[in-house]
Amino acid sequence: MLNQLLLYCRSGFENECAAEAMAKAEAVGLAGFVKAKPRQGWVLLNLYQQDGALPLQQQPFNQWIFARQWVACLPLLNQLPVTDRITPIVDAVKQLPLCGTVQIETPDTNEGKSVQSLTRKISAPLIQALKKAGCLTNKENSQKPTLHVFFISGTSVLVGISPANNHSPWTMGIPRLRLPKQAPSRATLKLEEAWHTFIPKPQWDQQLAPEMTAVDLGAAPGGWTWQLVRRGIKVYAVDNGPMAEDIMATGLVEHVRADGFTYQPKQAVDWLVCDIVDKPARVTAMVSRWLTQGWCKATIFNLKLPMKQRWQAVVQAKAALMDALQQANLSYQIQIRQLYHDREEVTVYIGP
Ligand SMILES: C[S@@+](CC[C@H](N)C(=O)[O-])C[C@H]1O[C@@H](n2cnc3c(N)ncnc32)[C@H](O)[C@@H]1O
Incomplete structure (x- = not known):
């Protein structure tokens, strides 16, 4: 079921992230292939082994270089009905273990940004529906996996999990830092x-x-x-x-x-x-x-x-x-x- 590992990366570094994913899979004896399109800001490692993404997620995330986040995910949810995206997402998430928190994300690209008004709107009702369906704990719990709902577009979504304490803690794997006024450079x-x-x-x-x-x-x-x-x-x-x-x-x-x-x-x-x-x-x-x-x-x-x-x-x-x-x-x-x-x-x- 969780045969795919979704990796977020900097746009333009998909090949590096793909090469890294193949090296990591090989290092734990897993075979597979990567789907990566240029400048999409993410890659998908497909493993031939059932639930193959899970043994990879038992390795330390802090040893990854080009991946900003990793998500063991279910097959792509495609052609979501624009009248009700929530029901098919919740139905898919029911296959996953109980999660302690959810991150609703998009690729870090211009296309990704264009979906963000939708993700902002859908966030509260989606969380409520996930809690009602028993997919999310009522109170945030950092000891349970994080659920990721990754909107590639308004109608295509990948859903999956990252392990507690072995992932990036930040939404989209991006820390939100403010440039201090007094600092001499953006660097x-x-x-x-x-x-x-x-x-x-x-x-x-x-x-x-x-x-x-x-x-x-x-x-x-x-x-x-x-x-x-x-x-x-x-x-x-x-x-x-x-x-x-x-x-x-x-x-x-x-x-x-x-x-x-x-x-x-x-x-x-x-x-x-x-x-x-x-x-x-x-x-x-x-x-x-x-x-x-x-x-x-x-x-x-x-x-x-x-x-x-x-x-x-x-x-x-x-x-x-x-x-x-x-x-x-x-x-x-x-x-x-x-x-x-x-x-x-x-x-x-x-x-x-
Ligand atoms: C990217 S900037 C550093 C920015 C700095 N970290 C900041 O936060 O403001 C690179 C700097 O390296 C300096 N540099 C280049 N070659 C150097 C060398 N061989 N020894 C010392 N400084 C060098 C340049 O003068 C330049 O100021």
Whole structure:
């Protein structure tokens, strides 16, 4: 019944998400094929095994790179009657386990946006009907699966589930972050989203604590530095370009005009962050040096992907990082994710 795994992704990255889905299926010994159309913002992994999506969802979701959300789903509900979409949706959902919450979603594309007035309208009556049919708990329950109702169009819907505590907690897999007025650049949201993605909120006070130190490579004009300073962290901002004046006035930032690839800290720091636009191989070699030399305890950095073979580039970068850590006998966790605020790039976290 749940033979399909629906994956949401950034529009334009369907091939990468498809390649990733096939690799994940193969890794757990499942065979199947992917249906992915360019720029639709989602792909569908079809597995030959009965309920094949479920063993995949027992693996950690945080190890996926290009998927923003995963949904083990039922066959497509097509040609829904425009006079009553709710009844066939509820009838389908009755086949699924009891869910603790529901997310009513669309692809993150212009077509998806055009369905959002419908999803807004249908949301309250659909939830009420799902509760009445016993498909949803009356009170939100985060220990039960999340139900996803994914409107591809006004008449085509995929319904399915994602497991409690092993999925993206955000609707459409997109955190809603507001650009802080004082931040020097929009890039600030990338680091904030990275923290929300990689560091569980209860650990923020410990992992992003005042009095910590950080090096920000490619820091100008200072969006990432601004996030660190906001947490009370002292920052060495390495860039030949100018830093925003406000941020320098905090007294927590030292601007170092130097090349980020050859810069060495005088003392080890807690965090290395890096947003330099350069070849992934050059960035991973530099970060590996920082970790193996013990110059930082944790790192968040971006890998830019202007090339054609983006999936292969990310796989190679991850392998190179794991290799370097293994050779140095270091046991860190690595997570890589294409964040919502990332464009042609992915963000890497390596930490305890
Ligand atoms: C995408 S911007 C960084 C934006 C920054 N993270 C923010 O939030 O405002 C990239 C920066 O990397 C700097 N850069 C490029 N090559 C560099 C290098 N080899 N060393 C240090 N900085 C470099 C550029 O001057 C530019 O300011």
